[in-house]
Amino acid sequence: MPSLEVSGVAYAYPDGHQALFGVDLTVGRGERVALLGPNGAGKTTLVLHLNGILGGGVGSVTVAGLPVEKRNLAEIRRRVGIVFQDPDDQLFMPTVREDVAFGPAAAGLRGAELEQRVREALEQVGMAGFADRPPHHLSFGQRRRVAVATVLAMRPEILVLDEPSSNLDPASRRELADILRALDVTVLMVTHDLPYALELCPRSVILSEGVIAADGRTRDLLCDEELMGAYRLELPFGFDPRSVAAA
Amino acid sequence: MGAGHAHKLYRHGHSPVHELPPHCKIAATAAFVIVVVSTPREAMWAFGLYAVLIAAVAAAARIPAGFLLRRLLIEVPFVLFAVLMPFVSQGERVDVLGMSLSVSGLWGAWNVLAKGTLGVAASVLLASTTELRALLLGLQRLKLPPLLVQIASFMIRYGDVITDELRRMSIARRSRGFEARGIQHWGVLAKTAGALFIRSYERGERVYLAMVSRGYAGSMPVIDDVTATRAQWAYSAVLPVTALAVCLMGWTL
Amino acid sequence: MHVPDGFIDAPVSVAAGVAATAAVAVSLRGARxxxxxxTAPLAGLVAAFIFAVQMLNFPVAAGTSGHLLGGALAAILVGPYTGVLCxxxxxxxxxxxxxxxxxxxxxxxxxxMAVVTVLVSYAVFRVLLRLLPSGRRSVTVAAFAGALLSVPGAAVMFTLLYALxxxxxxxxxxxxxxxxGVHVLIxxxxxxxxxxxxxxxxxxxPDLVHGARGLAAPLKLRIGGQLVDAPAAAPVPAAARSTRKLWLTGLVTALVLAGFVSFYASSSPDGLEKVAADKGIDAKTKEHAAADSPLADYSVKDVDDARLSGGLAGVIGVGATVAVGSGIFWAVRRRRAQDLTASSTAAPSAS
Structure with missing residues (x-):
């Protein structure tokens, strides 16, 4: 059973602006997939459909066989862990520990079990020593890692990352890559950072004008200059996808 | 505005006062201030005793006098008001250093100064011995509605973030040669405020999304709580109970 | 305008505390x-915004500067209940x-600073919006008038509490x-x-201020580069709010003010007029300014008198106001339950 199955999803915002025009996407269990595309292609809108925050248009989304519907929302939100782009939006509790505990606690976990969950998640991202610090006293890279921990604490079926490498310095960027590679979950990663996609995700899909415009091996997509040009995707200066070992 | 663990007024320490549960301290401070405000102003000696009590608590908390006194400056606008009172009040007048002053105005000024200063001092002691996070837990424990505690907690969490945004916008304005000098520049400041509101509101929406994504359904899970033993309550009650005794003497003597 | 301890005596402080608690309790329900x-994240962020905006000093003239109170702004941008809370x-x-x-x-x-500024500004804002032709300019004008009156409104309330x-x-x-005088300038x-x-x-x-929601266009699917109409989806439920709430708010404000003033005005009718007669220019301007204000018949007492009677009376006054207020609430709610269909004249939500 695939981790994620999106079929025919179309959506317009209440102000009339339509962002998705029929998206079809299947992600198998344990896959790491990069979701690429120019600004305004509808990437964030699609992400918000995965855990039922947006909906009410047409089409369907299922997560590990469970349809995203109102009556399943609690379980869906446990299964789909979204790490948002700005860690300040994600870390809203007064301390790191409480923030990581928020998700499992909302799902009913308490006491020693909750503590255990929090410790595990923080260890996975190498932030176990920071549990009692307030989030805004951490560096940006540390905050991003704690944001990942807040989601891991819910033991998600699929981890969705929105621009995980943005604003990170090179060392933090690499550390995060190591953490993500070590995780044993399905990953969908929204990014403009094409080398990062190549490094972490064997498969990529390109979202453009509200539909999936291309789907294939990351290296193949990045080497197809015509395709890249058509979707406003550009590699950093001097970067040759053929010359590096892909994920 | 500070952080989860430290704020402007907070002084880190491990004194007996620091260790008291926050809700006991909040209750004790509030009770003390109520007692002070209810004391008749004619009992000048009572206010002297209150000041001694405050000084004793400050000593127990190892808060330096200079720190406490500096924090009292917040009261200055009302001190100015109090100083004016003897000049504008009516009734019987006395001559002091060649100035005609109202007797009741002098009493009024004394009243406001004494009670206001003691109130500020008590609040400063509370704030300088209690972490921000603990204050919120204390308020929650004192049955402040959970929604209010949450709003306060979000305000504190994002106070810095929003203030930072405001500062960055101000830097951006000044980098382009803008300096607010008068009414003609209010439009620019208002646009700043408007932009700040939109950013704050949209961040609120994003935070809400992040909360919902982790299973929030309208109520916050209580993860931390604070408790107090009977001994701690008794210890906290020393200040307001002593003050109450002073106050009662003030009424009867 | 932050009042310190000891400026207002204990009984009136307690009475004000009771009234403020009631207002906050009503706002908690309303904000939900x-x-x-x-509520929690948005009101928290708006509170952080107001906190930050109060630091935004605007130069007035000759080196002095002022800062926003923010009550009117909060009420107009996020609605009165959330405004009071924030x-x-x-x-x-x-x-x-x-x-x-x-x-x-x-x-x-x-x-x-929370209740009076919000109620005054929001009531003025909504009434003007009704009277003025619809459009962005009207919203700005109504916001101007609401904020303009809210600050002296708070000053009047302060004077009232001070008198008590x-x-x-x-x-x-x-x-x-x-x-x-000062607060008209502010x-x-x-x-x-x-x-x-x-x-x-x-x-x-615009949607954040004044419920200008766009009409939903039919969804389309992009199939082979062509846009095709998608099958109709369930409509998004529109937020609806009864205008009655506004009138209720205004009514309760009036009641609170009227309750306070009439109670005291009748108990000793010699006050303001006496001061006005005693004093010179001051009193003239004041009498003028107060001529049609709720304070017009308000009374002044000597301090001792105020200390003795003010406290007890303050408590009774608030009690009476709360009783009358909740009676009205109850009556209106009952009526609303009776003609549920009639009250469906939905106004666009302000939040």
Missing amino acids: RELDER VSVVLLMQGILFADGGLTALGVNILN GGTTDVPIGKVFTAMV GLGEALITAATVGAVIAVR
Whole structure:
């Protein structure tokens, strides 16, 4: 059973602006997939459909066989862990520990079990020593890692990352890559950072004008200059996808 | 505005006062201030005793006098008001250093100064011995509605973030040669405020999304709580109970 | 305008505390209706915004500067209930964290700076919106007027509380003239900035100010590069709010003010007029300014008198007001239940 199955999803915002025009996407269990595309292609809108925050248009989304519907929302939100782009939006509790505990606690976990969950998640991202610090006293890279921990604490079926490498310095960027590679979950990663996609995700899909415009091996997509040009995707200066070992 | 663990007024320490549960301290401070405000102003000696009590608590908390006194400056606008009172009040007048002053105005000024200063001092002691996070837990424990505690907690969490945004916008304005000098520049400041509101509101929406994504359904899970033993309550009650005794003497003597 | 401890006597402080608690309790319910489960994060962020905006000093003239109170701005941008909550939380935190405003005066401060500013500005705003032709300019004008009146409104409330429980005997006329005079000027600044801020928000996110929701166009699917109409989906439920709430709010404000004033005016009818007669120019301007204000027949008492009677009377007054207020609430709610269908004249939500 695939981790994620999106079929025919179309959506317009209440102000009339339509962002998705029929998206079809299947992600198998344990896959790491990069979701690429120019600004305004509808990437964030699609992400918000995965855990039922947006909906009410047409089409369907299922997560590990469970349809995203109102009556399943609690379980869906446990299964789909979204790490948002700005860690300040994600870390809203007064301390790191409480923030990581928020998700499992909302799902009913308490006491020693909750503590255990929090410790595990923080260890996975190498932030176990920071549990009692307030989030805004951490560096940006540390905050991003704690944001990942807040989601891991819910033991998600699929981890969705929105621009995980943005604003990170090179060392933090690499550390995060190591953490993500070590995780044993399905990953969908929204990014403009094409080398990062190549490094972490064997498969990529390109979202453009509200539909999936291309789907294939990351290296193949990045080497197809015509395709890249058509979707406003550009590699950093001097970067040759053929010359590096892909994920 | 500070952080989860430290704020402007907070002084880190491990004194007996620091260790008291926050809700006991909040209750004790509030009770003390109520007692002070209810004391008749004619009992000048009572206010002297209150000041001694405050000084004793400050000593127990190892808060330096200079720190406490500096924090009292917040009261200055009302001190100015109090100083004016003897000049504008009516009734019987006395001559002091060649100035005609109202007797009741002098009493009024004394009243406001004494009670206001003691109130500020008590609040400063509370704030300088209690972490921000603990204050919120204390308020929650004192049955402040959970929604209010949450709003306060979000305000504190994002106070810095929003203030930072405001500062960055101000830097951006000044980098382009803008300096607010008068009414003609209010439009620019208002646009700043408007932009700040939109950013704050949209961040609120994003935070809400992040909360919902982790299973929030309208109520916050209580993860931390604070408790107090009977001994701690008794210890906290020393200040307001002593003050109450002073106050009662003030009424009867 | 943060009142410290000891400025207003204990009984009136307690009475103000009770009234403020009631107002906050009503706002908690109302805010849940305005924002539902988004209340905590959104109200928290708006409170942080108000906190930050109070640091935004605007130069007035000759080196002096003022800052926004923010009550009117909050009420117009996020609705009255959330507005009261946000400003109250800011005041609570200022009192506890910065010792800005006394703990026992918290009720007084919330009543003045959160409840009165929000109610006055929002009532004026909504009434003007009804009277003026619809359009962005009208929203700005209404916001200007609402903010302009909200600050002197708070000053009037302060004077009222001072008259009931002030611990000094500065003549009420002088307090009134000084407070209202100064605050009309401050109100002008507040109004200009509030109106311009609301204007700036309208230009970018009109939906945040004034429920201008776009009509939903039919969804389309992109199939082979062609746009095709998608099968109809369930309509998004539109937020609806009864206009009655507004009138109720206005009614309760009027009741609170009327309750206070009439109760005291009848108990000793010699006050303001006496001061007016005794005093010179001050009193003339004041009498003029107060001629049609709720304070027109208000009474002044000597300090001792006020200390003795003011306290007890304050408590009784609030009790009476609460009783009358809840009676009205109950009656209106009952009526609303009866003609549920008639009250479906939905106004666009302000939040």
